Structure formats: structure tokens, C-alpha cells
Amino acid sequence: MNTALAQAYYAQKEGKTVLVTETGAGQWGSALSYAAGMVGVTAFVFWVRAVYNWKPDRKVLMQMYGAKVNASPSPLTTSGRKLLERNPSDPGSLGIAVSEGLEYTDGSSERVYCLGSVLNHVMLHQSVIGLEAIRQFELADDSPDLIVGSVGGGSNFGGIALPFVGEVLAGKRHCEFLAAQSESSPNLIKGEYKYDFADHAEQSPLLMTYTLGHQTMMPPIRADGLRYHAAGPIISALRHSGHIRAVAYPIDEVAVFEAAEIFLQSEGWLIAPESAHAVRAAIDEAKRSEAKGEEKCILMNISGHGFLDIDAYRTVLRIE
Amino acid sequence: MNTALAQAYYAQKEGKTVLVTETGAGQWGSALSYAAGMVGVTAFVFWVRAVYNWKPDRKVLMQMYGAKVNASPSPLTTSGRKLLERNPSDPGSLGIAVSEGLEYTDGSSERVYCLGSVLNHVMLHQSVIGLEAIRQFELADDSPDLIVGSVGGGSNFGGIALPFVGEVLAGKRHCEFLAAQSESSPNLIKGEYKYDFADHAEQSPLLMTYTLGHQTMMPPIRADGLRYHAAGPIISALRHSGHIRAVAYPIDEVAVFEAAEIFLQSEGWLIAPESAHAVRAAIDEAKRSEAKGEEKCILMNISGHGFLDIDAYRTVLRIE
Numbered sequence: 004m005n006t007a008l009a010q011a012y013y014a015q016k017e018g019k020t021v022l023v024t025e026t027g028a029g030q031w032g033s034a035l036s037y038a039a040g041m042v043g044v045t046a047f048v049f050w051v052r053a054v055y056n057w058k059p060d061r062k063v064l065m066q067m068y069g070a071k072v073n074a075s076p077s078p079l080t081t082s083g084r085k086l087l088e089r090n091p092s093d094p095g096s097l098g099i100a101v102s103e104g105l106e107y108t109d110g111s112s113e114r115v116y117c118l119g120s121v122l123n124h125v126m127l128h129q130s131v132i133g134l135e136a137i138r139q140f141e142l143a144d145d146s147p148d149l150i151v152g153s154v155g156g157g158s159n160f161g162g163i164a165l166p167f168v169g170e171v172l173a174g175k176r177h178c179e180f181l182a183a184q185s186e187s188s189p190n191l192i193k194g195e196y197k198y199d200f201a202d203h204a205e206q207s208p209l210l211m212t213y214t215l216g217h218q219t220m221m222p223p224i225r226a227d228g229l230r231y232h233a234a235g236p237i238i239s240a241l242r243h244s245g246h247i248r249a250v251a252y253p254i255d256e257v258a259v260f261e262a263a264e265i266f267l268q269s270e271g272w273l274i275a276p277e278s279a280h281a282v283r284a285a286i287d288e289a290k291r292s293e294a295k296g297e298e299k300c301i302l303m304n305i306s307g308h309g310f311l312d313i314d315a316y317r318t319v320l321r322i323e
Numbered sequence: 324m325n326t327a328l329a330q331a332y333y334a335q336k337e338g339k340t341v342l343v344t345e346t347g348a349g350q351w352g353s354a355l356s357y358a359a360g361m362v363g364v365t366a367f368v369f370w371v372r373a374v375y376n377w378k379p380d381r382k383v384l385m386q387m388y389g390a391k392v393n394a395s396p397s398p399l400t401t402s403g404r405k406l407l408e409r410n411p412s413d414p415g416s417l418g419i420a421v422s423e424g425l426e427y428t429d430g431s432s433e434r435v436y437c438l439g440s441v442l443n444h445v446m447l448h449q450s451v452i453g454l455e456a457i458r459q460f461e462l463a464d465d466s467p468d469l470i471v472g473s474v475g476g477g478s479n480f481g482g483i484a485l486p487f488v489g490e491v492l493a494g495k496r497h498c499e500f501l502a503a504q505s506e507s508s509p510n511l512i513k514g515e516y517k518y519d520f521a522d523h524a525e526q527s528p529l530l531m532t533y534t535l536g537h538q539t540m541m542p543p544i545r546a547d548g549l550r551y552h553a554a555g556p557i558i559s560a561l562r563h564s565g566h567i568r569a570v571a572y573p574i575d576e577v578a579v580f581e582a583a584e585i586f587l588q589s590e591g592w593l594i595a596p597e598s599a600h601a602v603r604a605a606i607d608e609a610k611r612s613e614a615k616g617e618e619k620c621i622l623m624n625i626s627g628h629g630f631l632d633i634d635a636y637r638t639v640l641r642i643e
Contacts, residue, residue: 037591060633063642064593067584184636264387268360269548271324310630313380322383 005129005162007031007038010117015042019115023047023108025075025100027155028228028277029054029061030307031119036070047114049075053094054227061311075100080107082204097155098217098230102204119200121210121235129162136302137166140275147178147302149288153280154182154191154249155229157238163304170239181240182249183284186226189251190215190234191242199233212239224230224254225315226276250284259283260319263309275307276315325482326448327351327358328597330437335362339435343367343428345395345420347382348548348597349374349477350627351439356390367434369395369423373414374547381631382510395420400427402524417475417551418537421523440476441521441530441555449482457486467622469608473600474502474569475549477493477558483624484516488561502558502569503604509571510535510554511562519553532559544574545635546596554582570604579603580639595627596635 014022022039024046028031032048039046048070055062055074065072074085075095080103086093086314093099101118108116118125142148150167152160160182170176182191194213201207204220214233215221221230241247252259256276262283268275274282285303292299309316316322334342340361344366346352350542352368359366368390375382375394395402395415400423406413413419421438428436438445460466470487472480478501488498502511514533521527523538535541536552541550554562561567574581576596582603587593595601605623612619629636636642 037588040588060630060637063633063637064630066642067587067593067636067640069588266355267387268389271357273387308630310380310384310628311633313383313631316387317380317383320387322386 004034004038005131006119006125006158007034008041009128011035011038011042011044014115014117015044017115019113020044020200021047021111021114022117023104023114024049024119025097026050026119027097027100027230028226028275028307029058029311030228030275032072033061033065034242035117035119036065036068040069046070047107047267048072049077049100049107049173051075051095051097051100051227053223057314058201058310058311064311072226075103077103079103082106094223097204097220098201098203101202102206105202105206120158120231121233123235123237125158126235126237127164128166129158132162132304133164133166133264134268136163145300146176148299149179149181150302151181151183151281151285151288152304153229153277154184154234154238155188155231155277157235159277159304159306161235161238163302165237168246171246180241180247181288182242182247182286183280184249184251185224185226185229185254185280186251187254188215188221188230189249190232191238191247191249192251193232196239196243201233202273210236212236213242222254225256225319226259226280227313228275228277229280252280252283256319260316262286263316264320273309273313273316274305275309276312278305280322281305324354324358325355325451326439326445326478329448331355331364333362334435334437337435339433340364341367342437343424343434344369344437344439345417345424345620346370346439347374347376347417347420348546348595348627349385349631350548350595352390352392353385353388354382355437355439356385356388360389360393367392367427368392369397369427369634370421371395371415371417371420371547372392373543377634378631381481384631387539395423397423399423399641402426414543415465415521416541418521418523418597421522422526425522425526432452439552440478440551443555443557445478446459446481446485446555446557449478450485452624453484453486456483465497465620466569468619469499469501470622471503471605471608472599472624473549473597474504474554474558475508475551475597476553477555479597479624479626480560481555485557488566491566499568500561501604502567503600504569504571505544505546505549505574505600506571507574508535508541508550508552509569510552511567511569512571514553516559516563521553528616530556532556533562542574545576545632545639546579546600548595548597549600572600572603576639580636582606584640593629593633593636594625595629596632598625598627601625
């Protein structure tokens with residue numbers, strides 16, 4: 004909600020009435036739908052078709068917030084129609100949904116595009132998470148040795164990490180950073196550091212990122228919010244400068260979903276599959292420290308719940 | 324969780340390894356499943372069959388907590404088998420699920436029955452809600468004129484209301500109390516004040532309650548947690564003494580689900596259908612006060628989220 008509310012607020016102030024966006028897992032689409040309603044405008048969501056099909060409940064939730072929701076690729080745009088002609092059941096991707104959203108936005112000055120990750124202003128809005136975490140650690144008179152977050156485009160990770168990174172760069176703090184990714188889209192690990200488009204149809208500005216290529220096919224995973232070809236420019240720069248380590252987990256998602264189950268049994272609530280990657284990485288790091296007899300204070304970032312992803316948990320964990 | 328944790332804790336201390344219970348909507352079953360896991364024992368849940376069938380995701384959630392979940396009536400008990408012989412697709416009820424649970428508990432000294440509402444110790448554990456609310460109002464330097472909660476057995480309502488009731492009875496506070504019910508089971512409105520069983524098969528002790536009759540058929544609703552024939556003894560006594568007003572909403576649930584939609588759009592999250600009854604009543608009361616030009620501070624109690632009830636919202640609100 005941190006960047007959804009900010010983007011909706013400024014869009015409404017500029018006289019826009021329709022907030023166009025992409026969504027993968029559907030968490031960002033839900034957040035922007037709610038934010039749009041709060042400022043009296045409407046969200047118009049292009050939702051990766053594979054996920055749209057398997058999460059009917061999240062579609063209803065966005066509609067209850069007042070949003071219009073479309074499966075992407077859609078027949079509403081030239082780029083969508085082109086893909087549907089080639090393959091009527093194209094599963095879509097975040098890059099395709101962004102392309103459709105940008106094209107649809109061009110159709111009217113009432114519309115504005117709101118991106119949910121990658122860009123610098125998104126990281127800025129999300130950084131309230133890290134600012135609050137710094138205050139919380141002050142209250143607890145403690146300090147994290149390691150900060151872990153999941154990374155697709157990088158907004159979740161950037162939100163918690165960047166305020167700490169600032170202090171590390173200024174020499175005020177020692178802290179490590181670990182990005183948890185999926186082997187479906189390990190952009191920080193297997194990507195090339197270069198200028199690339201943020202979208203499939205090459206309508207975005209070029210961004211300097213670790214990228215797998217903006218038209219690369221990535222295997223579908225349940226944590227679709229991570230399935231994006233490039234990490235945001237700030238995250239990529241920090242990776243390039245050696246400030247961020249990265250790890251990627253297999254696309255069968257068993258290891259990460261088991262981590263979510265452990266979290267559920269200890270904390271009581273079900274987290275989103277994306278965040279489960281961060282929890283898996285945090286558990287692995289904690290076990291490694293324990294084995295070495297080291298104490299380590301690990302801060303992990305979790306965003307979004309997984310109550311609308313239970314069918315994914317059932318399938319992956321083979322619950323009868 | 325307030326009474327789930329307390330009941331699980333004491334059961335484990337007494338050497339029990341299986342916590343047997345009933346559940347209607349599934350919220351209580353989920354809470355006890357989590358609490359059981361936290362103290363290292365197992366929950367064994369008899370779940371009203373109609374709801375078991377329409378909420379497969381909540382079943383998976385209870386299983387992820389470590390629980391064993393059965394549709395009720397079940398073939399595991401004499402009372403269940405008797406009902407299934409008569410009607411193999413008997414939709415069940417909370418009263419039937421309690422009967423099966425009590426019978427199943429009798430089968431082993433390892434087992435103990437944990438009831439989720441009605442009884443005095445449940446109200447006691449839940450009263451932490453009202454105690455905290457009193458502290459919060461002190462911090463806000465305010466005081467509620469009206470407290471609203473939904474009532475099936477009465478634990479949710481009792482939890483928030485009883486600490487305030489104590490102060491009202493002691494002459495320390497003025498405050499009204501309103502119970503929001505479903506016309507499916509308006510026990511405080513159409514019930515008779517008398518001794519009755521808490522369960523269908525007459526295995527419970529007799530309780531002095533407002534009751535519709537322990538074998539009365541009540542029309543199925545989505546807010547199944549409210550569909551119970553009798554309000555708990557303390558709530559019933561306060562109704563009898565004139566301290567609690569009650570209102571009941573139609574079984575099509577349109578009015579209450581619309582209230583949940585209003586709440587979603589303003590507060591961002593989806594509440595359980597049971598709690599939607601309290602929100603409807605609070606909105607209606609607020610509108611009435613507004614029309615009269617009166618200021619009224621209304622405190623309403625919400626328990627449980629509705630993210631696993633979206634199919635119900637979709638159906639009732641006719642969302643395409």
C-alpha cells in the first residue's frame with residue numbers, strides 16, 4: 004500500500020481518473036485497487052493470464068475494491084491481440100502486462116500508468132518499511148546483521164533494505180543484504196548488467212538493470228510476483244557494486260512453501276508465495292549460523308498474505 | 324485465539340494429546356488447530372458438512388496447522404452414523420458437530436473436548452478483548468455509548484462486552500449493548516429462556532439459555548458461525564435482565580455482505596461473514612443517530628477475516 008497510496012494520491016491531484024497497472028500474483032493489483040477507491044478514481048488492471056485463471060477469488064477482491072480487471076494478454080491492445088493471435092491461451096507475463104498497460108494508457112489523457120515495482124519512485128515510497136524497521140531496532144536496542152527480502156523487480160526488498168544501505172554506504176552501520184529469488188527469473192544471478200526495456204513490447208524507457216532479456220520466456224511459478232526479467236536500477240547497481248548477495252530457489256517451490264508452512268505454524272498466518280522465498284533464505288541462513296555456532300540477527304521482509312494462494316500451497320505441498 | 328490458546332495450554336498440562344472440537348464457519352477450528360500445534364498436541368475437528376464442502380481452502384489451512392479435519396455428520400460416531408443413514412448428505416449443524424465431538428472424546432482418556440463458544444470459561448478467556456478496549460478508550464480519552472457484536476453462541480460478543488457490562492452493573496459506566504444475529508438463528512429474539520442442551524444428541528449438561536430448541540432445523544447461511552440454536556448462559560441472562568438489545572438480519576445476507584463491502588473499501592481488508600452482521604448493525608445505528616442529529620460513539624467487534632469466504636461474497640453480491 005505504501006506506493007499504491009502515494010501513486011493514487013498524486014494521480015488524482017493531477018486530474019487522472021483511471022489508474023492503469025499490471026499485476027502478477029495480484030497483490031499489487033489489489034493494493035492499487037484499494038488505493039484508487041480511497042481517492043475516488045478507478046483502477047484498471049492487466050493481470051498475467053495464467054494467474055488470473057488460477058486465482059478467481061483475488062479477482063473478486065479487486066472487483067469489490069471497485070477495480071476493472073482484465074486477463075493479459077487481452078484483446079484491448081495491439082500488443083495483446085498480436086500475442087493472442089499467435090497463441091490464444093498465452094499465459095502472459097509481467098512484461099507483457101506492462102506493455103498492454105502502457106499502450107492502454109496512451110489511449111486517453113484521463114489515464115495514468117502506475118508501476119508496482121522496479122522504478123526509483125516505487126523504491127522511495129516503499130522505503131518507509133526500512134525507516135520504520137530502523138526505529139523498531141532502536142526501540143529494541145538491537146541491530147540486524149543480515150537483511151533478507153525476495154526480489155523480482157525489487158520493491159519489497161528495496162523498501163526494507165535501502166534505508167539500511169544508506170547508513171552502510173555512509174559508514175554508520177555494518178549489515179549484509181541477501182536477495183531471495185526464484186530460478187524461474189534469477190535476474191540478479193544469471194542476468195546481464197545492461198540497458199534493457201521494462202516491458203515486452205519495448206514501450207518503456209531503457210533502464211540499466213541486471214536483466215534476463217525483456218522477451219525471455221520464464222517458466223511459470225506460483226510466486227508469479229517474482230517472475231520478472233529484470234531487477235530495478237537501484238537494486239541492480241547495488242548488486243553490481245557487491246553490496247547485495249543473491250540466492251535462487253527451484254521452480255517446484257517445495258522448499259519455499261515448506262518455509263511458509265513453518266512460518267504458519269509458528270506465527271499463525273499464511274504468507275504470500277513470493278515472501279516465502281525470503282523466509283526460506285532467512286531460515287537457511289539461520290541454520291548455517293547455528294551450525295557455525297554464530298549468533299546472527301536476521302531481519303526479513305514479508306509483504307502480502309497467502310490466504311488467496313491456498314490452492315497453490317495445497318498443490319505444491321501435496322495436501323490431500 | 325484467546326480461548327484457543329488457553330484451552331490448549333491447560334489441556335496439554337493435563338496430559339491430553341488430542342483436542343476435539345466442532346467448527347461452523349471454520350474460524351474456531353483454525354484457531355484451535357494453530358493453538359494445538361503451538362503446545363505440541365493435535366486438533367481433531369468435526370466441521371459442519373455443508374461448510375466443509377464449500378470451503379476447501381480453509382480445510383487445507385487447518386491441515387497445514389497440523390489438524391485432522393472431518394466433515395460432520397461423520398461415520399466416526401454413533402450419532403453421526405445415525406444421521407447419515409437417514410440422509411447421506413445431511414448438511415450438519417454446530418449442535419450435531421458438538422454431539423459427535425463429545426462422543427468421540429469419550430472414546431479415549433487422551434482426548435479432551437474444547438468448545439469454541441457458549442460456555443462461561445470461553446467468555447472469560449475472550450474478555451481480554453473488552454479489557455483491552457477499555458484501556459484503548461482510556462488512551463483516547465473517550466467512551467463508547469454503544470457496543471455491537473454478532474451473536475451465535477455469544478463468545479465474540481461476550482469477549483468485547485462483558486468487561487464493560489461489569490462496569491455498567493457496578494454503576495461506573497453508561498453504555499448500551501446490541502447483539503447482531505441472523506434470522507437463521509435469532510435465539511435472543513425468538514428463543515425461549517429455559518434449560519436446554521448445547522448439542523443435538525443431548526450429551527451436554529443442561530444450560531439456562533435463550534434457545535430455539537437443540538434439534539431445531541435452521542436454514543443454512545454463509546455466516547455459519549452464527550447458526551447455533553442457543554446463546555450462552557451469561558449472554559442469555561443479560562438479555563433476560565434487559566441489558567442487551569438484539570437485531571436479526573435476513574438469511575439472504577445481502578444487507579450484511581454489503582456492509583462488509585463498505586468496510587473493505589474503507590479499511591482495506593475483508594471481514595468474516597459473521598462479523599459483517601455486527602458491522603451492518605453498527606452502520607444502521609450510526610445512520611439512525613445521524614438522522615436524529617445525535618453523536619454516538621459506537622464500538623463494534625470484528626473477529627476473523629473473510630479472505631477464505633470470497634466465494635460466498637461473490638455469490639451473495641452477484642459479482643461477475
